[in-house]
Amino acid sequence: MTPQSEAELAEIVAGADVPLRIIGGGTRPIGASAASEVLSTAGISGITLYEPGALTLVAKAGTPVEEIEAALAEEGQMLAFEPMDHRRLLGTSGTPTIGGVVAGNVSGPRRVSSVGACRDSLLGVRFVDGAGRILKNGGRVMKNVTGYDLNKLLCGSWGTLGVLSEVALKVLPRPAATATLTLKDVASDRAVPAMAAALGTPYEVNGAFFGPYGPEGGTLRIRVEGALSSVKYRAEELAKCLAPYGEAEIETDAEANRALWIDIRDMAYLADKPVVLRSSIKPGDAPGFVDGLPSSHPALHYFDWGGGLIWTAAEAAPDDGARGLVSSMQAAMTETGGHSTVLKAPDGLRQGVSTFQPPVSAVAAIEAGLRARFDPQGLFNPGLMGQAA
The missing domain is CATH 3.30.70.2190 (Alpha-Beta Plaits)
Known part of the structure; x- marks a missing residue:
């Protein structure tokens, strides 16, 4: 299903009686889902407002990232958080969309600077919740902070709380x-x-x-x-x-x-590897974390964000060794307070591991409460982030 408007999207969700797999442009087939129908936002596309002088851009969720970047380039501006294009690493096709970027809080090397992550550039969102209601939060200026900050809640939720239909972003001048x-x-x-x-x-x-x-x-x-x-x-x-x-x-x-x-x-260095994990950790803990991994699971590691982001690739074939690497990394991350996500893996390996690191019990309870509030029927991407399918 590919609705062509926000109203059509809301109508589809309101009438849904089966779980839905929410996707944007289809570039990131990440994680297992019990959904029986695919719902894409790619048809809800277009830049609805761009004010270069106000450093503000508003676009529908299915708008291709390359369309947005082209419009910004004409005015000497950019998405400062430089979102990753996953196609090189994952070997996928499709078209990256701005809604997919926001849903995954996709953030590049500048995350280490004052620019911050995607969520730090997000001014406002419009989305459809599990009851088919069209909701909005935030605005088009940084001063608009009235009410709950649903922007940051939706950013990085991977379509498990609502389906984004429009986003407002702060943009910045392109460096000379x-x-x-x-x-x-x-x-x-x-x-x-x-x-x-x-x-x-x-x-x-x-x-x-x-x-x-x-x-x-x-x-x-x-x-x-x-x-x-x-x-x-x-x-x-x-x-x-x-x-x-x-x-x-x-x-x-x-x-x-x-x-x-x-x-x-885009982590081109790991494009030929069958299993890739992306881990967030306190920078000073990164070397000790890597050194403490079992030597029985050989892997290749790169550090970004000053050590706050670890890219890991299994050097061995995707067998029990790779499965052991994923399990040991996620277990160790739980101890350090970090988080490991399986970004790339063959289907056989995904069946036996968690794509997103299982949260500690207190966080799991909060997540369950949020899903019950925003998606009480469990329609959106069931099973993707550990929730019951």
Whole structure:
């Protein structure tokens, strides 16, 4: 089912008597679901408001991300949280939509900076709840904070609480220049301290990536953006600050930087791996977490967000070893307060593991209460995030 309007979407949900699998453009077939019908928002498309001077854009949920980015580029603006395009990593087709980005809180390398995640740029939403009611929250300016903040609740809920029909976003000017500092052969045990050192400077670092993590060491990438003269100065000063960790090569070519950070954003480094996990953790805990994983489950690891995001790929075939890696990572994350999500895996492996890390009992109770309030019939993506199917 692909409704062409918000009203049609509400009508479909109000009349639904079977579980629904909510999707956007179909680029992320993540997780198992007991849904018997697919409901796509791809037909509810179009930019409804764009005010460059107010740094505000409103678009229907099914609007392709590339359409939005093209409109912003004409005005020298951008989605600052640089959402990942999952197609390279997952080997899928389809078209990424802005509703799918918001539903997954999809956020790229700039998450480590003051820009924050997708939810930090979200001004307002319109959505349909499990009773078929059209609801809205927030507005089109940052000052509009009246009432409950359903924006942040819906952002990252993966379509389990409501079906997004429209989103309002804050946009930012596109930087005039970019510089990337590259330090090669950095010892893995010095990676997080090096990224912390860069992020702790006044030079406005908005990208900090390292990998692969392991006994051979890896490559450190640090990004700064802004006006040309400012970027040149900040990059040179950062190189001095990072001298204890190695000699930095500074890349200022715009196209080379763009290609590099798209590769990092989309994790092109793991595109040929059969099993990929994405884990959020306190940056300082990342090395200890990786070092503590069982050696019987070999894996490849990369750090983004200064160590706050760990990308992990099973190097072995998707068998019991990969299943053991997923289970051990999610169990260890529960102890550290982090969270591991299975982003890529063959169907056979998905049947035996949780796509989203099972929450602790207190959080599970809150989640169940929210679902009972917004989707009392259990229509939306049942089973996707651990709820009863």
